[in-house]
Amino acid sequence: MQTAVLDGGLVDPARDAAFAFRAALDALSRPGTIRQIDGAEAPAPCSPAAATMIVTLCDPTTPLYVAPSHDNEALREWITFQTGAPFAAAIDAVFAIGTWDALAPLGAYAGGTPAYPDRSATLIVEVPVLEAKGAVLAGPGIETKAQLNLPEVDAFQANRAQFPLGLDFFFTYGNRVAGLPRSTRVTEG
Amino acid sequence: MTDQAYNFAYLDEQTKRMIRRAILKGVAVPGYQVPFASREMPMPYGWGTGGVQVSAACLTPDDTLKVIDQGADDTTNAVSIRKFFEKTAEVAVTEKTSEASVIQTRHRIPEEPLTEDQILVYQVPIPEPLRFLEPSEVETRKMHSLEEYGLMYVKLYEDISRHGEIATAYAYPVKVEDRYVMDPSPIPKFDNPKMESAALQLFGAGREQRIYAVPPYTKVVSLDFEDHPFDPSKAPHPCALCGAEDSYLDEVITDDRGGRMFVCSDTDFCAGRRAAGFTGEMTNTRPAPVDTEAMA
Ligand SMILES: [Zn+2]
Numbered sequence A: 001m002q003t004a005v006l007d008g009g010l011v012d013p014a015r016d017a018a019f020a021f022r023a024a025l026d027a028l029s030r031p032g033t034i035r036q037i038d039g040a041e042a043p044a045p046c047s048p049a050a051a052t053m054i055v056t057l058c059d060p061t062t063p064l065y066v067a068p069s070h071d072n073e074a075l076r077e078w079i080t081f082q083t084g085a086p087f088a089a090a091i092d093a094v095f096a097i098g099t100w101d102a103l104a105p106l107g108a109y110a111g112g113t114p115a116y117p118d119r120s121a122t123l124i125v126e127v128p129v130l131e132a133k134g135a136v137l138a139g140p141g142i143e144t145k146a147q148l149n150l151p152e153v154d155a156f157q158a159n160r161a162q163f164p165l166g167l168d169f170f171f172t173y174g175n176r177v178a179g180l181p182r183s184t185r186v187t188e189g
Numbered sequence B: 001m002t003d004q005a006y007n008f009a010y011l012d013e014q015t016k017r018m019i020r021r022a023i024l025k026g027v028a029v030p031g032y033q034v035p036f037a038s039r040e041m042p043m044p045y046g047w048g049t050g051g052v053q054v055s056a057a058c059l060t061p062d063d064t065l066k067v068i069d070q071g072a073d074d075t076t077n078a079v080s081i082r083k084f085f086e087k088t089a090e091v092a093v094t095e096k097t098s099e100a101s102v103i104q105t106r107h108r109i110p111e112e113p114l115t116e117d118q119i120l121v122y123q124v125p126i127p128e129p130l131r132f133l134e135p136s137e138v139e140t141r142k143m144h145s146l147e148e149y150g151l152m153y154v155k156l157y158e159d160i161s162r163h164g165e166i167a168t169a170y171a172y173p174v175k176v177e178d179r180y181v182m183d184p185s186p187i188p189k190f191d192n193p194k195m196e197s198a199a200l201q202l203f204g205a206g207r208e209q210r211i212y213a214v215p216p217y218t219k220v221v222s223l224d225f226e227d228h229p230f231d232p233s234k235a236p237h238p239c240a241l242c243g244a245e246d247s248y249l250d251e252v253i254t255d256d257r258g259g260r261m262f263v264c265s266d267t268d269f270c271a272g273r274r275a276a277g278f279t280g281e282m283t284n285t286r287p288a289p290v291d292t293e294a295m296a
Helices: A013-029 A048-057 A073-083 A154-161 B013-028 B049-058 B076-088 B137-145 B150-163 B189-195 B267-275
Strands: A034-036 A064-066 A095-099 A122-126 A135-138 A146-148 A168-173 A176-180 A185-187 B064-069 B102-106 B119-123 B174-176 B180-182 B200-205 B210-214 B220-222 B249-253 B260-264
Touching (some): A013 A034, A013 A048, A013 A168, A013 B013, A013 B049, A048 A073, A048 A095, A048 A122, A048 A176, A048 B013, A064 A073, B013 B049, B013 B200, B013 B210, B049 B076, B049 B102, B064 B076, B064 B267, B076 B102, B189 B220, B260 B267
Parallel strands (some): A095 A122, A122 A168, B064 B102, B102 B119
Antiparallel strands (some): A135 A185, A168 A176, B174 B180, B174 B220
């Protein structure tokens, strides 16, 4: 085991995770807003934001799918040591991590059941840039409209069409995060 | 790290992660009840263990917490929850609505409009609005999944034919974002319009092990009928202490000869108005409040 596996976890786990969760909660509650989230450092190519999301939300009860963009031994070992989350295929995953292209297609993930729409995957999507422009967002959490540079529009419209089933998304870049719940209506900007 | 005997915010990290995941799914599906594995808390169920667990999962040391019990900051329940988090989560505490970043509440929404920088956490006794119509959890889940809410409307309409109006005054059911019928907890129906808010609203039911959410600016509509629209009105009195015409009032006994008056249930709101110079017809009396609510 490389020493890097032991490094990069939260320094003060309970308090750091509390701050990280609030950033994630704020991001998902107000789609389009971009929040700072950091504290954890994982092996490349995982961003600090995605690493912090993983240590804050994942544990031995949450199967994790690592998409090909992020599937390397160093990152897997780090995730195992820091969280104990078991690795799983996309269909069994509670969380997934990767770039947009590597995570596709969205049909590979569980979108919940009519009785339990919460039994659905949350995708942590690493993006090359995160900014409040581009696709137009409306729905819960948004007073009038918001904008976010989503990787595409069609996939999120198809996801919204399944509501209350569907997937939920966090977009991560550097030490920043934005959220997009299934409830958001997305149109071209 | 300090060498205290309990974890930050009391709950262990795995429990907080589980609650945090449930909260995020609740936010993603507004009004839908997410099951969670409720933990024993160092207070009895009636004291709002669901709300306490949601607060524990949300609080950071940067927060300023307010706790109200039917509008009041100074009841035993409110004081002990505030002290609990002051000690375990290292938060600042306040009685002022405008100063709080997290407000845990039992059965009221503060009069002062909440902001985008605030989270309101409700203590919920019975999260399932269909439970009194259908005892089976399997059946109520099916009814929610099929949007089969006809029975709920039938019940409300029976009220109208029996009493001439919808008699439900507390826990008046709402429909969230045109999808899920939701129990707003036993707040007075007067508070229902305030649920369309800039603040995030989270609901925790400890005994029933459910968490649900209303994100900011989410559409929340009280169930009604075209010929009997929802009426959030309250007792037609001004507050006897601050003169407010637009706040929810509690009836309090003023003497042992049956004298009574109506005062704001939101103690911070009332105190703020009095500090600003507003007066009511009994501003100079100091009654002992009594709990006039039918439900505990
Ligand atoms: Zn008053």
